[in-house]
Amino acid sequence: YNAVNDAGSGVGVLGDTKPLNTYLSSGTYYLYDTTKAMTGVIETRTAANSTSLPGNYSVDPDNNFNATSQRADVDAHYYAGVVYDYFKNTHNRNSFDNRGATIRSTVHYSRNYNNAFWNGAQMVYGDGDGTTFRALSGALDVVAHELTHAVTERTAGLEYQYQSGALNESISDTFGVFLDKKNYLIGEDVYTPNKAGDALRSLSDPGLYGQPDHMNKYVNTTADNGGVHTNSGIPNKAAYLTISKLGTSVAEKIYYRALTVYLSPKSNFKDARSALLAAAADLYGSGSTQYSAVASAWTQVGVN
Ligand SMILES: CCCCC[C@H](S)C(=O)N[C@@H](Cc1ccccc1)C(=O)N[C@@H](C)C(=O)O
Numbered sequence: 001y002n003a004v005n006d007a008g009s010g011v012g013v014l015g016d017t018k019p020l021n022t023y024l025s026s027g028t029y030y031l032y033d034t035t036k037a038m039t040g041v042i043e044t045r046t047a048a049n050s051t052s053l054p055g056n057y058s059v060d061p062d063n064n065f066n067a068t069s070q071r072a073d074v075d076a077h078y079y080a081g082v083v084y085d086y087f088k089n090t091h092n093r094n095s096f097d098n099r100g101a102t103i104r105s106t107v108h109y110s111r112n113y114n115n116a117f118w119n120g121a122q123m124v125y126g127d128g129d130g131t132t133f134r135a136l137s138g139a140l141d142v143v144a145h146e147l148t149h150a151v152t153e154r155t156a157g158l159e160y161q162y163q164s165g166a167l168n169e170s171i172s173d174t175f176g177v178f179l180d181k182k183n184y185l186i187g188e189d190v191y192t193p194n195k196a197g198d199a200l201r202s203l204s205d206p207g208l209y210g211q212p213d214h215m216n217k218y219v220n221t222t223a224d225n226g227g228v229h230t231n232s233g234i235p236n237k238a239a240y241l242t243i244s245k246l247g248t249s250v251a252e253k254i255y256y257r258a259l260t261v262y263l264s265p266k267s268n269f270k271d272a273r274s275a276l277l278a279a280a281a282d283l284y285g286s287g288s289t290q291y292s293a294v295a296s297a298w299t300q301v302g303v304n
């Protein structure tokens with residue numbers, strides 16, 4: 001695309017000011033980013049607390065998106081650009097389809113909606129109820145989580161249930177940590193705004209938030225598509241052990257190669273171990289320290 005961008009600015013969910021790539025048309029500024037080397041654009045819309053998607057474009061008369069009601073829009077737009085840049089610059093992937101597809105986000109979905117999701121076509125964010133969550137697009141790891149679901153859907157296609165679903169969830173959390181490097185927590189910037197220091201999940205200690213961190217604690221349930229948000233703690237712990245040992249820049253190459261070359265729709269945790277080992281072998285050799293670090297991580301969570 002690379003059309004002219006009308007650089008705007010905005011205030012995000014946490015009250016921080018950030019630059020925005022916007023588009024001027026007939027005297028109105030749109031959250032419509034044409035600056036990326038992609039066929040499509042990055043566009044942000046609002047459902048205005050309805051559940052109808054995709055909703056209308058987020059607009060502003062003076063290119064300063066600083067109204068309180070625009071904070072979720074600002075962060076969804078800005079962080080979508082950050083995640084686009086990450087996949088392009090770090091993994092040479094051009095959007096979730098690797099063909100420059102438009103990245104569409106809709107904020108203000110429903111009322112007091114304590115969640116965010118990828119619906120197969122776009123990202124969708126709730127505002128939270130102000131107690132459990134504040135607007136979910138306010139966290140980079142949430143945006144990375146959701147956009148990674150799109151990448152997973154176009155590559156491994158991990159079925160969203162039982163072990164393949166927990167793996168799907170874990171891949172999204174893991175790339176959330178690859179993007180939001182400040183810690184191994186997930187959702188901390190938007191979870192329980194009135195309570196400091198907690199998070200929705202922890203990769204370093206899944207047990208802190210009620211998740212298993214070893215196969216012998218796997219939860220057999222039909223709830224939540226077979227416990228995909230619970231059992232993700234096991235591959236999440238393996239990811240933590242891998243990242244803390246090898247560093248982000250090595251770990252993210254192993255994970256991206258496993259996701260795009262070796263994992264498939266019905267892959268379970270054991271298949272994930274094999275996929276990550278195969279990727280590590282391709283990248284660093286089967287006798288490498290990287291390879292043995294991956295093997296050790298999965299052995300430590302009881303997946304051999
Ligand atoms: C609509 C049904 C729910 C779909 C699940 C989406 S992909 C999901 O996993 N959402 C994340 C949102 C998130 C991500 C990172 C940090 C905080 C919150 C999620 O973990 N949702 C939890 C609350 C859940 O659905 O149990």
Ligand SMILES: [Zn+2]
Pocket residue numbers: 145149169172
């Ligand atoms: Zn998810």
